[in-house]
Amino acid sequence: MDSGRVRPPALRWRELGAAERQQALRRPAQVDGAEIAEVVAALIEDVRMRGDVALRALTARFDGVVLDDLAVTEAEFSAAETAVSPALAAAIGDAAGRIEQFHAAGMIPPYAVETAPGVRCERVLRPIRRVGLYVPAGSAPLPSTALMLGIPARLAGCRDVVLCTPPRADGSVDPAVLVAAAHCGVRKVFKIGGAQAIAAMALGTDSVPACDKLFGPGNAFVTEAKRQVSRLEGGAGIDLPAGPSEVLVIADAGANPGFVAADLLSQAEHGPDSQVILISDDADLINRVAARIELQLADLPRADIARHALRAARMIQVENLDEAFEISNDYAPEHLILAVRDARAWLPRVQAAGSVFLGDWAPEALGDYCSGTNHVLPTSGAARFVGGLNVASFQLAITVQEVDQQGLRAIGPCAIELASAEGLDAHRLAVARRLDVA
Numbered sequence: 057m058d059s060g061r062v063r064p065p066a067l068r069w070r071e072l073g074a075a076e077r078q079q080a081l082r083r084p085a086q087v088d089g090a091e092i093a094e095v096v097a098a099l100i101e102d103v104r105m106r107g108d109v110a111l112r113a114l115t116a117r118f119d120g121v122v123l124d125d126l127a128v129t130e131a132e133f134s135a136a137e138t139a140v141s142p143a144l145a146a147a148i149g150d151a152a153g154r155i156e157q158f159h160a161a162g163m164i165p166p167y168a169v170e171t172a173p174g175v176r177c178e179r180v181l182r183p184i185r186r187v188g189l190y191v192p193a194g195s196a197p198l199p200s201t202a203l204m205l206g207i208p209a210r211l212a213g214c215r216d217v218v219l220c221t222p223p224r225a226d227g228s229v230d231p232a233v234l235v236a237a238a239h240c241g242v243r244k245v246f247k248i249g250g251a252q253a254i255a256a257m258a259l260g261t262d263s264v265p266a267c268d269k270l271f272g273p274g275n276a277f278v279t280e281a282k283r284q285v286s287r288l289e290g291g292a293g294i295d296l297p298a299g300p301s302e303v304l305v306i307a308d309a310g311a312n313p314g315f316v317a318a319d320l321l322s323q324a325e326h327g328p329d330s331q332v333i334l335i336s337d338d339a340d341l342i343n344r345v346a347a348r349i350e351l352q353l354a355d356l357p358r359a360d361i362a363r364h365a366l367r368a369a370r371m372i373q374v375e376n377l378d379e380a381f382e383i384s385n386d387y388a389p390e391h392l393i394l395a396v397r398d399a400r401a402w403l404p405r406v407q408a409a410g411s412v413f414l415g416d417w418a419p420e421a422l423g424d425y426c427s428g429t430n431h432v433l434p435t436s437g438a439a440r441f442v443g444g445l446n447v448a449s450f451q452l453a454i455t456v457q458e459v460d461q462q463g464l465r466a467i468g469p470c471a472i473e474l475a476s477a478e479g480l481d482a483h484r485l486a487v488a489r490r491l492d493v494a
Contacts, residue, residue: 063346064332064369066339069379081387083302083436084329084368089280096251096280103255108262114252121227126263128229128245133238136231148199148236151426155207158428163211163447174463178456183213186265187450188257188292189242190272191221193249196358197230204430204445205271206240212450217242218257218267222249250274251281258285258292266292271445273298273432276329295449297438300329303420304389304409306380306402307345309338311395312416316341317348319393320369321362322421328364333387334371335380342371381405388439391420410439461494468494 067080102110108126116122137145168178189205192198202219209217219242221233229247237245246264248256254274260266270282270292279299286294303323307316320332336342349366353359374380377396384392388408396402399414406412410433413420424431432445459467468487475484 063350064334064366064371066342066346066371066373069372069374069383080370080372081333081383083331084300089276092276092280093284096277096284099251100255100259100281100284103252103261104259108264111248111252111256111261111263114250115223115248118250118252119223119225121223121225123223123227123247126246126248128234128247130243132228133234133243136229136234137238139231140235144232145235147426148203148232148239151200152203152207152236152239154426154428155203155430156211159208159211159430159447164453172463172466174460174465175467176458176463178458180454180456182452182454183215184269184450184452185214186216186218186267187214188267188270189217189219190253190257190270190274190278191219191233191237192272192274192278193222193224193230193233197221197233199230199232199236200425200431201272202233202236202242203240204432206237206242208430208445208447209271209450210241211447214450216265217244218265219245220248220253220257220264221245222253223247251277254278254281254285258288269293269295269450271295271432271449273301273435275327276300279435295432295445296434296442297436298432299435300331301326301391302331302333302389302435303391303393304333304335304384304387305393305395306377306384307334307336307338307341307393307395308377308397309336309341310397311336311341313341313344313348314352315416315419316345316393316395317352319395319420320345321349321352321356322419322424323391324362324365324369325356325358326361326365328361329368330365332365332369333389334369335374335383336372337374337376337380339373342373346371377402378405384409388434388437390433390435390439391423393418393420408440410434410444464490464494 111126112123166180168176171177187209191201219237221229223229254270256264257267257270276299279297282294285291301323305316305319323330323332334345356362385407390410392409393413394402395416411423411429423429430445434442468491471487472484
């Protein structure tokens, strides 16, 4: 990759036309959408037709490793426990505790209400029978994602949990991912990555059980695979569009340019298709952040990946912060950092975002790991209509009605009137015949 200087273009929003504004906020993954869709469709069909044979062939092709057994063994789980340092094991435990605390507090309870005398309506919750979790490891292993998926699945009561994650070059799974999975009670782990892992969990193979719903982030291929399998007849449901990572920072003149640069780079290093955007009403702040990005890149082991992602970065100068929030709400970022004075006072202006980080001392990286919120968040503008992962994502909400004779007499005439208006006589008679004897 290019190792030269990287300075994202600085754009004055008021000087851009409608088409230029749209282009400025375009996600990079959209450019190759049609090509990605075609490749993914072929991979899914291959897994459908050849099952485990296809999975082994695709693993050899994309991961460079030939596997006899796709499943992680108990011996591998045991080896992972000894391979992880005590400090990392403790960090996994600490993060898990905060994630569980936050998610348990947000669980929605069942409820019941008498809507009329003799009419009781309820909502009961049931765990989804079998869920599939995807933990990426393409450019870096993500044990934190195993926690973000596994903990709410356990809180929801899911008894059958399948986890797929790409193998390393030696055919093993990253030990930290296995330790995190075990911490969540997940023992059914498979060494499969990419779109083929999504296909396997959606369709099922001799080794991998078919799942009812799939969860987890991934690159553009994984996101497209989730979209496609959710549209198959009898296919799996999916959590949300969780593709290439993105962050938007709104910063004022008082923001620390070094902090802002670090936050932008922390997302840029995720992958070459990540996107980072800075919006500020202060031109000097934008220039100082750009300079700090170049300086901080020199210290990053994943600088080449970050440089590639920075090609899709944008730095936008606005007239005022009100305009910044308008742009942000249209963009609907996965992560939104408010590096502004009195950040909480601005929170009501946020109408669309996956997760918000208030003030100078709340780096997005804390949300990725251990603050307690979930880092599986909507990307590609989906934060306009869906929120991040939570326990309810792993549950079914089933409504129940219990009606006695008094209740039927109380609300039956209402149903008869509405059924008559709609011309549905069988509906009307299903009620009327009961009323005749109630």
